Amino acid sequence: MTAVLAKTRTPDAPPVERGEASWRKRDRWWGLVFVSPQLIGMCGFVLLPFAVGLVLAFAQWDGLTQLTWVGFANFQAELADPVFLRSIINTLVLALITVPVGLALSLLIAVALDKLRGRTGYLLLYFAPVMTSSIAISLVWQQILRADGPLNQAFSKVFGIPGPDWLGDPHFVLAAVSIVTIWSSLGLNVIIFLAGLQGINPHVLEAARVDGAGAFRTMMAIRLPLLSPVVFFSTVVAVISSFQTFDVVFVLTKNGGPDNSARTIVYQIYDEGFRHFQFGMASAASIILLVLTLVVTAVQLGLQRRFVHYES
């Protein structure tokens, strides 16, 4: 085939090149037209806000009057603000709970579903919360987690003592947010893990079985190492996602929970921007969140070399 093409092009190469160049040029324009909606959206909703946020981080602006440049004062004020520091701790704790627990549960479910017949129905059930509005999910959970809600009623029936005030007691609010976050994101990770498990070469598993490896040994020595790139991907995404937790906290708690016990960084950004009209402070907080996310992601990428196994 290649030879045929070469043969047809060789005698009058210059005209073909001109035609190809012209076609490519036209194609490039059409390519730009096709990607332009995405590009315009990206510029309008990501790049431009990012640039404005970066500028505002060094200014004082209430959205109504002219802005004033303040240098690094917003960053200094944020880092000295105990409420903001509390929001950083809450965000980190939330990530430390939701990421490992959520991923472990997803992996267990994916392994259970891997060889199960009729797993599509289960997958639909697990994936339904991912497709549902997080606001709707939070509103439903708000009713479930009420002090006199169905969860506590069941709790008191089983244990004979009243259940905790999930949304009113500062010791339990972050746990409540974690439960809702894990539950609502479970389905996506199950799908990803299941796809990863089914992508494992069956010959490798067969060889392990022939060598006498049991189910547990196969899981630990074969499937988990081969699944590690997928686990790594899910971990990075889950950490970034947990750093951006807002909607669940916004709906589930009043003003970030009692004693700011569930106030996350993004909630703090919203609070400073849209309740206190301090867009400079809010922008500084969002830059700090960006740096935090970059650092944590860089650490994860560094650890990848040690723990992630890529099949050659």
Next chain:
Amino acid sequence: MNSNTFSRRNFFAGALGVGALLATTACGQSGGAAGSSAKITWSTWGTPEEGQRFKKFNAQFKTDHPTITATLQMVPSYSDYHSKLLTQLTSGTAPDVFYVGDDYIGKFVSSGVLMDLTPVVDGADAKVKLADFNPALFGAGKTDKGLFALPNDCNPDVFWFDKKALAAAGITENPADLAAAGIWTIETFLGMCAKLAAKGLHGAMFWNYWSTHWSWVAANGGQVFDAAGKFVLPEDPKSVAAIKSLADGFTSKSFTVADTLPDGSGADSLFVSHKAGFYVQGRYGIATAQQSGSKDDYDIAPWPTVSGKPGSSGVAASYLVINAKTKAADAAKTFVGDFLSAKGQTLRLADGGNAVPSVKGADSVVLDGNYPAHAKSFLDMTSAGFEDFAVEAKVPGLSSDVSTAMLGMYQGKTSPADTITAVSKLMQKAV
């Protein structure tokens, strides 16, 4: 080129044509008042029931002014309302006329985004005059630069009491009668709350906001801000003692923070099921009492004072303002004049409405129907009351931050001294 082919040039020409048409149409729909008709938008927060009242007003307004069409943009939640408004103002899409809460009005006024409303209340043909308004309600809306906000209506925090619950706790005195006799003292009130708590009932339920903290300080003869706007509470022994007694009320379980009650058994539910003696709220308490099915069990009294004589307490208000960038200024002024006139307020607040009028001539909406029995207290307390202090209202979120600090004390997590220090810091930071 084939005549059926849609070329790129044709496409762009067509797109430009459609764009120009749309732009022309949009210009024609904007609220310019130069022609014979004008369109204005106005926004507020509120419940669906309040929305019905506003729609009723809109219909009446259209009848009175056939050339002006007023369209309501309603936001259900107060907590989301001002952030939405800010976004609209920043992007130049704010309504022509809008409500502003008393904890945000100072900021909007000082930012210069509002029109001076002096022409609305000035002149022989003004529907409502400046002198008609209760002067206590202007708050941060009136400055030395002009009159930028007018109170829509107001809600003095009154002590709703449940005669049945009081009787169950062995209390035979009627707080409203004691107030009328000038012997409604804080000591008597605290004694009643202690008796209610001893019977396993809630003594008094308060909402955690500026009116609760500062009304209690005022009732105890204290001072929160001085005339220059300085936060003087920490230096005033009476105020410090008042904050301590307020904290004691909550920690001893005589008082309850209504905001922290679980949804299923909130303050309204407790009050209608006769499990609380007092519930401090505005005229909207009528709806709560009606829910009980035995509304005559409930009546109102003013805040108790040290001497027992009537004092001054907080009056929550909302304000109506005009966007400085409105393109339909005349229509907007007409709307504001009608909305705030005695006729407009009567239309909005009659038949068990949820607030007290802010102008003279509409008192009948409070007194008609003789409910509650001492309904006149609403008017007396409004006249003698005070609005959220301008210093606090000037800084968005400050009032809420102060309440968050106070909540720690009400829940017994922080001492009164530490709370006063924390509130002082918030005030200093804000200034």
